[in-house]
Amino acid sequence: MKAQELRGVIPAIPTPFTEDGEVNEAGLRELTDYVIGGGVHGIMTSGGTGEFPHLSREEKRLVTRVVADQARGRVPVIAGTAACSTREAILLSQDAREAGAESVIVTAPYYFMLPDEALLGHYEAIANSAGLPVVLYNNPTYTGNDISPQLIARLASTPGIIGIKQSNADMGQLVEAVRLVGSDFAVLTGIDSQFYPALCVGGVGIFSTAASVVPRQMVDLYNAFVDGRQADARELHMRLQGLNRFLEYDPGYVAPCKEALTLMGLPAGPVRKPLPELSDSEREGIRQALSELDLL
Numbered sequence: 496m497k498a499q500e501l502r503g504v505i506p507a508i509p510t511p512f513t514e515d516g517e518v519n520e521a522g523l524r525e526l527t528d529y530v531i532g533g534g535v536h537g538i539m540t541s542g543g544t545g546e547f548p549h550l551s552r553e554e555k556r557l558v559t560r561v562v563a564d565q566a567r568g569r570v571p572v573i574a575g576t577a578a579c580s581t582r583e584a585i586l587l588s589q590d591a592r593e594a595g596a597e598s599v600i601v602t603a604p605y606y607f608m609l610p611d612e613a614l615l616g617h618y619e620a621i622a623n624s625a626g627l628p629v630v631l632y633n634n635p636t637y638t639g640n641d642i643s644p645q646l647i648a649r650l651a652s653t654p655g656i657i658g659i660k661q662s663n664a665d666m667g668q669l670v671e672a673v674r675l676v677g678s679d680f681a682v683l684t685g686i687d688s689q690f691y692p693a694l695c696v697g698g699v700g701i702f703s704t705a706a707s708v709v710p711r712q713m714v715d716l717y718n719a720f721v722d723g724r725q726a727d728a729r730e731l732h733m734r735l736q737g738l739n740r741f742l743e744y745d746p747g748y749v750a751p752c753k754e755a756l757t758l759m760g761l762p763a764g765p766v767r768k769p770l771p772e773l774s775d776s777e778r779e780g781i782r783q784a785l786s787e788l789d790l791l
Contacts, residue, residue, distance in 0.1 A: 496571050496573075496597040496598040496627075496628050496657065497628070497657065498657040498658055498679050498680055498681045499679075499681075500571065501537075501598070501630065501657055501658045501681040501683070501699070501700070502536065502681060502683070502699040502700040503535070503536030503537070503699075503700045503714070503717055504534075504535045504536055504700060504701060504703060504706050504710065504713045504714050504717050505535060505536060505537040505538065505539050505573065505683070505700065505701065505702045505703065505706070506530045506535055506538060506539065506702075506703055506704075506706035506707040506710060506713075507539045507542040507543065507544040507545065507575075507685075507702050507703060507704055507706075507707065508523075508526055508527070508530065508538050508539065508540060508544065508545060508562065508707050509526070509544050509545055509546070509707055509749065509752055509753055509756070509763055510523070510541070510545045510546050510550065510554075510558055511523055511526060511753075511762045511763050511764045512764035512765055512766075512767065513764060514764065514765070516765075516767065518550075518554055518557060518558060519762055519764055520557075520561050521762070522762030522763070522764065523558065523561050523562060523565070523762075524561060524565040525761065525762050526707070526756075526761060526762060526763075527561075527562050527565040527566055528565065529710070529761060530706065530707060530710045531566065531569050531570055532710075533706070533709075533710025533711040533713075533714055534710065534711060534714040535570060535706055535710050535713075535714060536570060536700065536714075537570050537571045537572070537573055538562055538566060538570055538571075538572050538573070539572075539573045539574075539575060539600060539702055540555075540558050540559045540562050540572060540573070540574050540575060540596070541555045541558055541559060541574055541575035541576070542575040542600065542632075542702070543575075543634070543637065543748070543749070544704045544707065544748060544749055544752055545558065545575065546749060546766065546767055546770070547575050547577060549767040549770075552586075552587065552590065555574075555575075555576075555587060555590065555591075556590045556591070556593075556594050557594075559572060559574040559590075559591050559594040559595065559596050560594040560595060563594060563595030563596060564595065571597040571598065572595060572596045572597055572598075573596065573597065573598045573599065573600050573630060574587075574588075574591035574594070574596035574598075574599050574600070575599070575600050575601075575602075575632075576588040576590075576591050576599045576600070576601055576621075576625075577600075577601050577602040577604075577605075577632065578604070579604050579605060579606055579607070580604070581604075581616075581617050581620050581621065584601055584604075584617070584621050585620065585621055585624045585625060587599075588601070588621060588624070588625035588626070588627060588629075589624075589625060589626060591625075591627065592625065592626045592627045596627060597627065597628075598627055598628045598629070598630055598657070599621075599625055599627050599628075599629055599630065600629075600630040600631075600632050600660060600702070601618070601621060601629060601630070601631065601632055602632040602633075602634055602637070602638050603617075603632075603633065603634075603635075603638045603640035603641075603642055604617060604638065604640060605637065605638040605639055605640065606639070608639060608640065609640050611643070611645075611646050614640060614642060614646060615646065615649060615650065618631065618650055618653065618656060619650075619653055622653055622654065622655035622656050623655070625655075628655055628656070628657045629655055629656045629657065630656075630657060630658050630659065630660060630681075631647065631650060631656065631658070631659040631660070632659070632660045632662070632685070632702075633647070633659060633660070633661050633662060633663055633668075633685075634660075634662040634663075634685065635663055636662075636663075636664065641663065642659070643668075644668055644671035644672040644674075644675050645675070647659055647672045647675065647676060648672070648675035648676055651675075651676040651677065651679075651680040656680075657680065657681060658680055658681030658682065658683060659672065659680075659681070659682055659683065660683055660684075660685040660702040661682060661683065661684055661685060661693075661698075662684070662685030662686055662702075664686065666689060666692060666693075669682065669684060669689070669693055669696065669698060670696045670697075673696055673697040673698060681699050681700070682697070682698050682699065683698055683699060683700040683701055683702055684698050684700075684701050684702075685701070685702045685703075686743060687701070687703055687704060687705040687735070687739035687742055687743065688736060688739045688740065688743060689701075690703070690713070690716065690717075690732060691716065691720070691728055691729055691732035694717070694720045694728070700717065701713070701717075704742040704743075704748050704752050705735060705738060705739050705742050707752055707756070708738065708742075708752060708755045708756060708759070709735065709738065709788065709790070712731065712734075712735060712788070713735070715731060716728050716731045716732055716735070719731065734787075734788065735788070737783075737784045737787055737788070738755070738781075738784040738785065738788060740784075741755075741777070741780060741781050741784060747770065747771070749766050749770055750766050750770060750771065750772055750773050751773065751777065751781055753765070753766060754773055754777075754778060754781050755781050755784075755785060758781065758782060758785055758791060759785065759790055759791070
């Protein structure tokens with residue numbers, strides 16, 4: 496996968512579970528076909544929406560293998576291979592290559608606070624050993640380690656690193672990253688409510704939780720922007736914001752995503768503990784947001 500191919504709408508697909516807590520392979524295949532049918536430009540597996548911290552190494556490999564097999568080359572598969580240690584991230588990335596992924600996406604390590612030089616070395620080692628192109632994933636709210644725009648610019652010149660999913664809530668950080676990197680490096684937002692604004696300042700797409708629920712609408716927004724229909728893109732973005740607000744940081748995005756899919760008759764299943772279930776008021780809010788989009 497090349498940087499020029501990393502663009503558009505890429506759903507961070509959830510991992511559906513059966514009621515007894517196992518990976519639902521048939522459900523995963525159905526979700527894969529659902530988002531591809533919506534016109535998406537790629538699929539991300541084993542990310543936060545996919546509950547990667549709660550998947551074993553074998554389950555991560557299984558999820559990517561099933562999605563890649565079901566996608567059958569229709570869209571590229573980008574596997575989440577985040578880990579606290581460089582060694583484990585490399586092993587997970589090699590697993591992803593064997594499972595059929597075309598790229599890997601890796602958050603900064605979490606728990607230990609790391610200086611820039613340590614983060615630089617971490618990503619350089621992965622890029623040298625993964626056997627696949629690497630996408631950076633900056634999500635400091637969850638990892639505790641921020642990949643600054645200056646560090647992004649340094650990493651952008653590393654062979655094998657092709658882009659970034661920027662999930663820093665500070666929109667100014669995405670703007671600065673776009674300013675500093677060249678055209679051979681793809682900057683995508685990872686925050687659904689930033690989608691249209693990110694496109695306006697030079698972002699080339701989104702890794703999206705919402706696109707697992709409303710893939711067609713997210714693709715329509717992207718196409719409207721690319722076609723120069725700015726008013727249409729902005730109007731659709733504002734319509735989707737009623738749902739997007741449930742799919743970010745509060746009350747957490749995994750359970751709301753799975754609830755929305757379940758309400759729409761798609762396989763999602765429960766979240767794995769210790770992630771919380773939704774309250775009745777949160778469920779009603781999601782139901783109302785879907786109703787306003789004529790999806791129920």
